[in-house]
Amino acid sequence: MYSFGILSAAIWVPIVGGFLVLSLGDRAGGNLARWASLLVSVATFAITLPLLTGFDTQTAAMQFVERIPWIPSFHIEYFLGIDGISLWFILLTSFLTVLVVISSWRNVSSRLSQYLAAFLIMDGLMIGVFCALDAILFYVFWEAMLIPMFLIIGVWGGPRRVYATIKFFLYTFLGSVLMLVAFLYLYFHCGDSFSLLAFQRIPLGASAQIWIFLAFLIAFAVKIPMWPVHTWLPDAHVEAPTGGSVILAAVMLKMGAYGFLRLSLPITPDASHQLAWLMITLSLIAIVYIALIAVVQKDMKKLIAYSSIAHMGYVTLGFFVFTQTAVEGAIIQMLSHGFVSAAMFLCVGVLYDRMHTREIEAYGGVANVMPIFASLMMLFAMGNVGLPGTSGFVGEFMVVLGTYQAYPWPAIIAATGLITGAAYTLWLFKRVLFGGIVHAQVAALNDLNGREILVLGSLAGLVLLLGVWPAPFLDVVHVSVAHLLQQVSVSKIPS
Numbered sequence: 245m246y247s248f249g250i251l252s253a254a255i256w257v258p259i260v261g262g263f264l265v266l267s268l269g270d271r272a273g274g275n276l277a278r279w280a281s282l283l284v285s286v287a288t289f290a291i292t293l294p295l296l297t298g299f300d301t302q303t304a305a306m307q308f309v310e311r312i313p314w315i316p317s318f319h320i321e322y323f324l325g326i327d328g329i330s331l332w333f334i335l336l337t338s339f340l341t342v343l344v345v346i347s348s349w350r351n352v353s354s355r356l357s358q359y360l361a362a363f364l365i366m367d368g369l370m371i372g373v374f375c376a377l378d379a380i381l382f383y384v385f386w387e388a389m390l391i392p393m394f395l396i397i398g399v400w401g402g403p404r405r406v407y408a409t410i411k412f413f414l415y416t417f418l419g420s421v422l423m424l425v426a427f428l429y430l431y432f433h434c435g436d437s438f439s440l441l442a443f444q445r446i447p448l449g450a451s452a453q454i455w456i457f458l459a460f461l462i463a464f465a466v467k468i469p470m471w472p473v474h475t476w477l478p479d480a481h482v483e484a485p486t487g488g489s490v491i492l493a494a495v496m497l498k499m500g501a502y503g504f505l506r507l508s509l510p511i512t513p514d515a516s517h518q519l520a521w522l523m524i525t526l527s528l529i530a531i532v533y534i535a536l537i538a539v540v541q542k543d544m545k546k547l548i549a550y551s552s553i554a555h556m557g558y559v560t561l562g563f564f565v566f567t568q569t570a571v572e573g574a575i576i577q578m579l580s581h582g583f584v585s586a587a588m589f590l591c592v593g594v595l596y597d598r599m600h601t602r603e604i605e606a607y608g609g610v611a612n613v614m615p616i617f618a619s620l621m622m623l624f625a626m627g628n629v630g631l632p633g634t635s636g637f638v639g640e641f642m643v644v645l646g647t648y649q650a651y652p653w654p655a656i657i658a659a660t661g662l663i664t665g666a667a668y669t670l671w672l673f674k675r676v677l678f679g680g681i682v683h684a685q686v687a688a689l690n691d692l693n694g695r696e697i698l699v700l701g702s703l704a705g706l707v708l709l710l711g712v713w714p715a716p717f718l719d720v721v722h723v724s725v726a727h728l729l730q731q732v733s734v735s736k737i738p739s
Contacts, residue, residue: 250294251308251324254334255372258288258341262364269357277357278349284364285345289338292371295331301719304328304727306377306441314381319436323378328724329505329575330374332717336582337374337495341367343699344487347590350695351486351597352400359400363487366392370491373499379427379438383420386499390416393488393496401483408476408483415476419466423503426459430511444510444731447738453515460508461519467500468556471529481549482602486593489545493552493585498578501559505575505728509563513732516564523564524654530557531661538668544592544602547672548585551628554661555581555640561658562643565650566732571725572718573642579717580627580635580710587624587703591617594696595676598689604672609681614691618677620700625673627707629666635710 261284268276299307306325314322326334344363352359369392372385390413398409429452430443448456466473477497481489509516531554538550555577562574594617595610596602611618627634630641640662648655681687692700710717 249310250291251310251326251371251375253291254288254295254338255324255368255375257291257368258284258338258364258371259368261285261287262361262368265357265364266361270355274356277360278345281345281360281364282342285338285342285367288364288367288371289335289342292335292338295326296335296720299328299331299720301328301723304723309377311377314378318380318438319431320380320438321378322381323439324375324381325377326375327727328721329728330502331720332575332579333374333495333498333502333582334371336498336579337367337370340490340494340582340586343586343590343702344490346695347490347593347699348487351593355399359396359485359487362392362396363491366396366491370495370499374502377440379431379440379443381438382440383424383427386423387417387420389496393492396488397480397484400485400488403483404479405483408479411476412480415466415469415473419463419473422459423463423507426456429456440506440511443507446511446736448512448514448736450514450518450737453512453736454518457508457512457515457519460503460512461523464500464503464508465526467503468497468560469500469553470526470556470560471534471553474530474534474553477553478546478549481589482543482545486589486596489589489593490586493549493589494582497552497556498582501556501563501574501578504560504563509728510731512736514735514737516732517566520564520566523560524651527557527561527564528654528657530554531561531658532664535661535664535668539664539671541668542604544595544604544672544676545589547604547668548588548592551588551665551668552581552585554665555585555628557661558640558643558658561647561654565647565654566729567646567649568722568725568729569649570643570646571729572721573639573644573646575639575721575725576635576710576714576717577639577643580639580707583635583703583706583710584624584627587620587700587707588628590700590703591621591624594692594700599685604675606683607676607686608679608683609677609686610689611677612681613687613689616692616697617700620692620704621677622673623704623707625669627711628669630662633708633711635707635714638711638714 309325369389376382535554541547562570630636
């Protein structure tokens with residue numbers, strides 16, 4: 245299917261809209277910036293909806309393709325297209341940007357137009373990552389999206405925001421440089437083309453594949469992040485404003501995992517199989533060890549940040565057991581984590597806006613004065629645990645089941661992570677929401693307002709929808725995953 249313009253509109257409408265919002269400043273108390281940001285974000289989400297309604301689930305070919313020369317002398321193209329793997333993440337990105345704009349309506353008091361503009365520009369750049377089929381275009385979007393997040397944490401973050409920002413930027417930027425080196429190597433072995441689809445057809449020797457795989461691994465492992473390059477994430481989350489934590493956890497972490505699907509597996513299939521033991525080991529360490537670290541956290545944001553690392557361990561585990569069930573489960577887990585982590589950070593933001601502390605011991609008995617909030621947070625906590633009927637169960641169950649089909653013992657170890665996840669999530673839930681009211685500030689809390697109910701209620705509906713009816717989500721990715729596994733099963737080593 246060919247349709248020119250939809251992907252470009254999804255990318256450039258929020259970017260241009262972001263600069264428009266920036267030009268408005270904070271006139272009229274910021275109301276102009278608020279309504280303009282809401283209009284742009286809703287328009288972007290509306291633009292992405294035809295991608296779903298017009299998507300052909302029966303083909304693995306790239307759809308909605310746009311391809312025009314960009315820098316002809318270097319064979320660099322403005323080359324966009326999506327398949328079933330990238331579609332859901334474009335919709336996730338555009339939808340969550342709407343929620344971030346709404347959730348920030350009254351919660352940001354300084355430089356509001358700049359704050360909202362940063363999210364809109366980042367929205368377009370992140371969508372660009374999921375659409376790009378030219379390596380240089382992919383790299384430009386990949387690196388450019390760091391700039392708005394750098395500013396969001398550095399300007400509107402907490403007391404240690406400068407340290408967290410520099411650490412975040414250095415980790416992610418330096419890791420990505422090796423990806424660029426790999427792109428250049430592939431370009432000179434591809435007959436002068438930067439097309440990611442052309443890269444997938446290049447015969448590569450065993451050693452070349454391993455070096456390229458390791459270059460990609462460093463770039464993507466930092467972004468996910470995987471153990472042991474994960475230490476930047478808790479610091480970034482703790483210092484980031486609520487909206488920054490939402491996008492960081494729900495979308496940015498998924499880009500590292502998406503990179504494995506779009507680049508590592510199809511371009512270096514032999515190396516992917518040869519180094520699968522390494523990826524499985526790193527994934528299991530994240531699932532078990534990082535979950536144990538989460539248990540002892542005293543800051544709510546830091547606990548959820550470590551929880552994100554553990555949950556993403558199921559994603560990378562699912563990719564590298566090379567079964568249809570596990571890979572599809574990993575993609576569903578990415579979507580589920582996008583909903584649940586966004587909701588959990590928004591819940592922390594609701595409490596922080598009222599109490600100005602994220603320390604778990606400062607709370608207790610919140611359910612007595614905020615019953616609506618407690619009910620919604622309970623649903624998200626159950627999704628984080630992986631309770632049947634919630635989105636968290638579908639992805640993790642499919643990953644464990646698909647892993648068991650190929651490697652029983654790693655599946656058993658991964659299953660123990662579900663127990664640890666229940667421990668830290670329920671322990672957080674109990675200490676914050678239940679028990680008697682000890683602190684006077686808790687007794688004075690007000691329950692959710694209409695704007696907060698709209699934001700959290702939307703995510704609650706998605707957590708339940710994916711949990712009880714995952715078929716529509718799986719139908720979109722099924723053919724693309726089957727095609728990917730077929731690519732990975734064919735050796736590219738020249739005979």
